Amino acid sequence: MIIGAFIRNKHNLIFKVLMLCLFSLLISIQLPKENVKYHVLTEFEAVWTYPDLFLEEDLLIAKTKEELEREKLEIVNQAALYFEERKDELNRKIENFEKLKSQNKGIYLALKPLLDSIYAIGIIETLPIAEQQKPLLLYDGLYARQLIYNNVFTITSAIQYAEKQKINADLKSKLFDYLSITIYKNDAKTAFFLNQKLNSISLYKFVYRKGSCLIKQNEKLTKNTKFLVNRYINQRSKFTNNSVVKFIANYFLITVILLVLLGYMFYFRKPLFGNNRHVVFLLFIPLASATALAFTTRYGLLIYALPYMLIPILVRVFFDSRTALFTHLVSMLIACLFVSDKFQFLLLQLITGISTLFVVAEMRRRQQLINAAMVSLAVYSVLFILYNLSLGVNEVITLKSSYLPFLISTVLLLLAYPLILFSEKVFGFISDFKLLELCDLSQPLLRQLSQDVPGTFQHSLQVANLAEEAIYYIGGNTLLVRTGALYHDIGKINNPHFFTENVGNAYSPHLEMQPLESAKIIINHVIEGIEMAKAHNLPESVIDFIRTHHGTTSVGYFLNLYKKQSGLLEIDETEFKYKGPIPFSKETAVLMLADGVEAASRSLKHYDVVSISELVDNIIDYKIKQNQLINADITFKDITIIKKIFKKRLLNIYHARIDYPTSN
Secondary structure (H helix, E strand, C coil): CHHHHHHHHCHHHHHHHHHHHHHHHHHHHHCCCCCCCCCCCCCCCCECCCCCEECCCCEEEECCHHHHHHHHHHHHHHCCEEEEECCHHHHHHHHHHHHHHHHCHHHHHHHHHHHHHHHHHCEECCCCHHHHCCCEEEECCCCEEEECHHHCECHHHHHHHHHHCCCCHHHHHHHHHCCCCCEEECHHHHHHHHHHHHHCCCCEEEEECCCCEEECCCCECCHHHHHHHHHHHHHHHHHCCCCHHHHHHHHHHHHHHHHHHHHHHHHHCHHHHHCHHHHHHHHHHHHHHHHHHHHHHHCCCCHHHCCCCHHHHHHHHHCCHHHHHHHHHHHHHHHHHHCCCHHHHHHHHHHHHHHHHHHCCCCCCCHHHHHHHHHHHHHHHHHHHHHHHHHCCHHHHCCHHHHHHHHHHHHHHHHHHHHHHHHHHHHCCCCHHHHHHHHCCCCHHHHHHHHHCHHHHHHHHHHHHHHHHHHHHHCCCHHHHHHHHHHCCHHHHCCHHHCHHHHCCCCCHHHHCCHHHHHHHHHHHHHHHHHHHHHCCCCHHHHHHHHHCCCCCECHHHHHHHHHHHCCCCCCCHHHECCCCCCCCHHHHHHHHHHHHHHHHCCCCCCCHHHHHHHHHHHHHHHHHCCCCCCCCCCHHHHHHHHHHHHHHHHHHCCCCCCCCCCC
């Protein structure tokens, strides 16, 4: 029971704690397994800007299956053929030839010099054309000497040689009987040495031993060095052990950083902290940034091409500049865990983020996105040049490819507008762009209000002017309060003649009604306005102005009339009160005050400094006395400023003349 009660009472806090734990886990899972010293190189990088890369383990670049097959085929095609001399057959034929000396001395003497010339060079067995181009080695048992196929005879070439000596056909036929191959191919030895070479093929294309320097700082990158560096980085990331202790440490580190963001909201932006959608959105920003960066570093993409400036712009559109800067700072602190040169990364991102916020301090024009993109490109480039000059890395500055990531980031910054629309749909936020659209007087509801209820429309315009100027001076969203003021009385469209500003001096239908019935009609314009706003898909932040512009005050005129008619001193005033809620922000509080003051000012008979001043003081003091502002983040100093602004504006509206003191 106690646990259940605690959960019910603290469910919002428990939800935020769970979200903190979840987002910390999602970010921690994506962190690199080891300290990041360098990144996968892209084709655009031309200089190694990191410190000298000494290998912490052997780098073995294995050959592919295709490369091994190609190398084997090349060895087979170029392998030497081994030969040996065998003269068994030659000796038999020489013996027969010597017998010819006694049988036919003339033929013997004619063939003798020819055979001596041929056998002095040797006769090799005929080889296929493919083998004729290979190295030929004549092996004598201890040594091998090289042969050139065309420099020795074959049977065919020996006969051709004899023909050139112009011997007759009879001698030619006799010569053939005494020719014998003396150089034979040794298939066993050839296969033996070929297998030795094939077995000695290395499985690795490159071998770099632990401790050797792969590349030095500021060394120009070639295609080969990029390949080696990227292979080494991938090898390290693949085989690095993911320590449980390290993961837990990273998890709590991320939790602490995100806890700082929640602490900022709790102490300085309580309305944000109280809204779970806002908390989830602001926690999602660092997660999205970390996920994009993890993907980029893992696949060797350009880190600085990521449009980090989207973070302050996106947050500023929905919240304030301080929250945007704080969220950007937290996101970049987490992002530093993914990069090697953390100082350069923080320097470029934080300074550029601050510069972008200067441009989008009031995000109301799409042109500001283009301006922000141009500013970010300029700041990125200047900081990059100065930082690398301070390190003495001049080569990087002169390369056009060094600035390509910044250019890509600038172009991607233009995605801010569709992301704003997406965030509005998913999280139910409202941007200044949306507010500007809603303020357009051609909007269906405002057009209907101006045509069907012109008195209420003019009243809404005056309230918008009063509230906007007051918020401008005390701080707040001027565009939001103006939009809320334009729509706060749309519920009067259904029964326009029951409201004074639309009747004027004409006959009032309230004269024929009971006070309670009249009060219900007046009170219902808030409920009907809410229903009408929802039917037209107005944002909740605008509907809040409709809900709260009367708070829980009473319909005073009809309440007093009811008391007078009934003769009762004490009655139940609940049915004469608006349902609320009371204002809960500066904007809704100022609208309530502006609405009351503007409406009451129409009943003044004389417009002068005294009457207007008393009216403003009385209306605002009455709202305070009725505890209508206790939930709004508004101070007595703000109230004083609001009173001065309202008095000044009403004097200008009604052209009241200021009474100057006369001299005696």
